[in-house]
Amino acid sequence: MRFLFKTDYEDDIRLFPHSGYVFSYGTLLVLLVVAPFVLSSYLVSQLVFVCIYATVGVALLILTGFTGQASLGHAAFLAIGAYTAAYLQQFNVPFPVYFLVAGLLTGVVGALVGFPALRLQGIYLVIATISFAFIVEEILARWESVTRGNEGMRVKALQLLGTSISRDSPTFYFLCLAVLILTIVGTLNLLRSPTGRAFVAIRDSETAARSMGINVSLYKVKSFAISAAITGFAGVLFAHKLSFISPEMFTLQLSIEFIIVILIGGAFSLHGAVLGAIFIVMIDPFLTYLKDDLPGMIAGVAAALGAGSARAAHIQDSVAAFASANGLKGAIYGVIIVLFVLFEPLGLYGRWLKIKRFFQLFPLYKRATFKRQKIYVKSERNR
Amino acid sequence: MSYFRAENLSLHFGGLKAVDAVSFAVEKGEILSIIGPNGAGKSSIFNLISRIYSPTSGKIFFEDQDITQEPAYGIARLGIARTFQNIELFENATVLSNLLVGRHRHSTTQLWQELLFLPSVRACEKAHRRRVEQVIEFLDLEPYRDKLISGLPYGVRKVIELARALCSEPKLILLDEPSSGLNVEETGDMSFWIRDMKSELGITVLMVEHDMTLVNRVSDRVIALNYGRVLAMGSVTEVQHHPDVIAAYLGA
Numbered sequence: 001m002r003f004l005f006k007t008d009y010e011d012d013i014r015l016f017p018h019s020g021y022v023f024s025y026g027t028l029l030v031l032l033v034v035a036p037f038v039l040s041s042y043l044v045s046q047l048v049f050v051c052i053y054a055t056v057g058v059a060l061l062i063l064t065g066f067t068g069q070a071s072l073g074h075a076a077f078l079a080i081g082a083y084t085a086a087y088l089q090q091f092n093v094p095f096p097v098y099f100l101v102a103g104l105l106t107g108v109v110g111a112l113v114g115f116p117a118l119r120l121q122g123i124y125l126v127i128a129t130i131s132f133a134f135i136v137e138e139i140l141a142r143w144e145s146v147t148r149g150n151e152g153m154r155v156k157a158l159q160l161l162g163t164s165i166s167r168d169s170p171t172f173y174f175l176c177l178a179v180l181i182l183t184i185v186g187t188l189n190l191l192r193s194p195t196g197r198a199f200v201a202i203r204d205s206e207t208a209a210r211s212m213g214i215n216v217s218l219y220k221v222k223s224f225a226i227s228a229a230i231t232g233f234a235g236v237l238f239a240h241k242l243s244f245i246s247p248e249m250f251t252l253q254l255s256i257e258f259i260i261v262i263l264i265g266g267a268f269s270l271h272g273a274v275l276g277a278i279f280i281v282m283i284d285p286f287l288t289y290l291k292d293d294l295p296g297m298i299a300g301v302a303a304a305l306g307a308g309s310a311r312a313a314h315i316q317d318s319v320a321a322f323a324s325a326n327g328l329k330g331a332i333y334g335v336i337i338v339l340f341v342l343f344e345p346l347g348l349y350g351r352w353l354k355i356k357r358f359f360q361l362f363p364l365y366k367r368a369t370f371k372r373q374k375i376y377v378k379s380e381r382n383r
Numbered sequence: 384m385s386y387f388r389a390e391n392l393s394l395h396f397g398g399l400k401a402v403d404a405v406s407f408a409v410e411k412g413e414i415l416s417i418i419g420p421n422g423a424g425k426s427s428i429f430n431l432i433s434r435i436y437s438p439t440s441g442k443i444f445f446e447d448q449d450i451t452q453e454p455a456y457g458i459a460r461l462g463i464a465r466t467f468q469n470i471e472l473f474e475n476a477t478v479l480s481n482l483l484v485g486r487h488r489h490s491t492t493q494l495w496q497e498l499l500f501l502p503s504v505r506a507c508e509k510a511h512r513r514r515v516e517q518v519i520e521f522l523d524l525e526p527y528r529d530k531l532i533s534g535l536p537y538g539v540r541k542v543i544e545l546a547r548a549l550c551s552e553p554k555l556i557l558l559d560e561p562s563s564g565l566n567v568e569e570t571g572d573m574s575f576w577i578r579d580m581k582s583e584l585g586i587t588v589l590m591v592e593h594d595m596t597l598v599n600r601v602s603d604r605v606i607a608l609n610y611g612r613v614l615a616m617g618s619v620t621e622v623q624h625h626p627d628v629i630a631a632y633l634g635a
Contacts, residue, residue, distance in 0.1 A: 009512040012479070013505065186498045193497035193504055194483075194490035197476075201484045204473035211433050211471075212551060213459030213488035222494065268475075 015188055036170035044173055048241055049281045051176035052234050055183050057261035057273030059230035065268040067223040068203030072255045073129035076136035077228045079250035080106045081235020086153040095160050103233040110228020114221040133255055140247040152246030155239045167241050176237050183230055184270055199223055260333055264340050266347010275348040295320035386411040387555055392441035394427050401427045403611035414581055414588040416598045419608035425591040426468055429557050433458050433465050460488045464553035466544045468560045478527045478543055485550030486511040518549045538569050558590040562597050574600045
C-alpha cells in the first residue's frame with residue numbers, strides 16, 4: 001500500500017498524484033502508440049472508433065455527468081460536425097480550418113439548444129433534446145442542396161500538410177488518439193478550475209450554486225456549448241472514418257449508444273467514458289459472432305445431447321432467426337442498461353476500482369467497502 | 384444610512400401574506416437575530432434577500448445600493464453569503480471542492496485559460512486554496528478535507544455549509560437556523576464561531592434562530608416576527624419581555 005503525504009497545495013492540483021500514475025499511463029500510451037504496427041488492421045479500425053466514441057463520451061460526461069443535464073441529442077451534434085466537414089471539403093477548405101469550423105459551429109448550435117434547456121429539468125430536457133435530434137435528422141434529409149438528402153455525402157480522404165491520410169492508416173489513428181487525449185486533458189483541467197466546480201455545483205444544487213454567485217444559466221449554456229463543440233470535433237473524424245455519411249447514421253439509436261458509453265463506463269469518471277466506449281465498439285463484432293457461430297454451436301450441443309438431425313437443424317434455424325432478428329441490438333442494449341443500473345451502478349470503472357482495491361488490500365478486502373449508506377436524506381429542496 | 388436595509392418588504396402567495404410590509408435595518412458589524420414561531424416568515428425574508436423569491440413589493444438596500452432587482456448570483460457577488468435551513472451542499476463532491484465553490488465570486492480566470500490550465504490559473508487556484516485553508520482552520524474541519532459530503536453526518540455538514548459561506552469572504556452573512564439539528568455541544572461551538580465571525584473577521588451577521596440560548600449568547604439585537612409582521616425589535620431582554628411576543632409564543 002502507498003500512503004500519500006501531502007506537503008503542498010500543488011499535491012491536490014496536479015493531474016498525476018504520484019509516480020505510479022505516471023508509470024501506468026506512460027505504459028498505456030506506449031502500448032497505444034505501438035498498437036497500429038502490431039494489431040491487425042481490423043482491430044486498429046476498431047480502436048479508431050473507440051477513440052471517437054470515447055471523445056463523444058467525455059463530451060456527454062461534461063454535460064450529463066458533471067453538469068447534470070441529460071441529453072439524447074448528441075447524435076445530432078455529431079451529425080452537424082460531420083456534415084460541416086463534408087460540405088466544406090467540397091470547396092477545398094484545408095482540414096485544420098474545417099475541423100475548427102465544424103467544432104465551433106456545433107458549439108454555437110449547442111449553446112442555442114442550451115437556452116431553451118434552461119427552463120427544463122430531467123425527463124423534459126431529455127424529450128427536448130430528442131426533438132432537437134429529430135429536427136436535425138429531418139433537416140439533413142430535406143436540405144438537399146447542402147446535404148444531398150438521403151443520397152448521403154461522400155467524404156474524401158483527409159489532406160494534411162500536403163499528404164493524403166487514408167482512413168485506415170496509423171496516422172489517422174494517431175490523429176483520433178491525439179484528439180481524445182487533448183479532450184481528456186482539457187476536461188481534467190476544466191474540472192480542477194472554477195468552471196468545472198461550477199458545473200458540479202449546478203448538478204448537485206442549483207439553489208446553492210446561485211447563492212454562491214454562480215450564474216447558473218450562463219454555466220448551463222457553457223456546458224452545452226463545450227459538450228457540443230467536442231462532439232462536433234469528433235463528428236469530423238467520424239465522417240472521415242466512415243468516408244460516407246447519410247442522415248440515417250445519426251439516429252436516436254446512436255444517441256442512446258452514447259448514453260450507454262457513460263452509463264456502463266460509470267461512476268461519472270473519465271475512465272468510465274473510455275471503458276464504455278471500448279464496450280460499445282466491441283459489442284458489434286460480438287453480435288456478429290453471435291449471429292454467425294452461435295446457431296451452429298447450439299445445434300451441435302443439441303445433437304450431442306441426443307436430438308435427431310432434423311431437430312438439430314430446426315434448432316439451428318430458429319436460433320439463427322432469433323440472432324439476426326431486427327432490433328436485437330436495441331433489445332440487448334436495453335437489457336445491458338437495466339443490468340448495470342441494478343447490479344453495478346458504478347459501472348465498469350467501479351468494477352475496476354473494486355478489483356484494484358481487492359489486490360491492494362489482499363487478504364483483508366471487505367465487500368462492504370463500497371457499500372454506500374445514506375446517513376441523511378433531504379426532506380425538502382428549494383428549486 | 385444603515386449598512387443593510389429592508390423597506391416595506393412583502394411577499395404574498397395569493398392571499399397568504401408570508402411577509403407583510405417588514406422593515407428593518409442592520410448596522411455594520413452587528414449580529415441581528417430574527418425569531419418567531421414556525422411559519423412566521425423568517426426563512427421567507429432570507430429567500431427574498433438572496434433572491435430565491437422576488438418580493439411582491441418593497442425594497443432592499445445594501446451599502447446604499449438598491450439590490451431588489453439584482454439576480455440571485457449577483458447578490459453573492461456583492462458580498463452577501465447565506466446558509467440554508469435544510470443544508471444545500473454539493474452532495475457528490477468532496478468537502479474541499481464544496482469550499483472552493485464558495486470562492487467562485489473571486490474567480491477571475493477565463494474558460495480558455497482554464498482549458499489549458501495556464502500558470503495564471505494555477506496561481507489563482509493556490510490562492511483560493513490558501514483562503515479555504517484559513518476557513519478550514521477557523522472551523523476545525525481539518526479531518527474532512529477529502530471526504531465526500533454524502534458520507535458525512537448532519538452536524539459536520541452544517542459546519543461545512545457555514546465554511547462554504549465564509550470562503551466567499553462575505554461582508555454580510557445570512558444564517559438560516561445555524562443550530563437546527565445540532566447537539567448542545569455543537570451549538571456551543573456554533574455560538575463561539577458566530578461571535579468570532581463578528582470580532583475576528585468583521586462580518587455582519589443576520590440570523591434566523593429558534594434556540595433562545597444561542598440567540599441570547601450572540602445577538603446584539605433581536606427582531607420578533609409573527610404572521611409575516613414585525614412584533615418587536617430591540618435588545619434580547621426587551622424582545623423577550625414584550626407582551627406581543629409572549630402572546631405569540633404562549634398564546635394569551
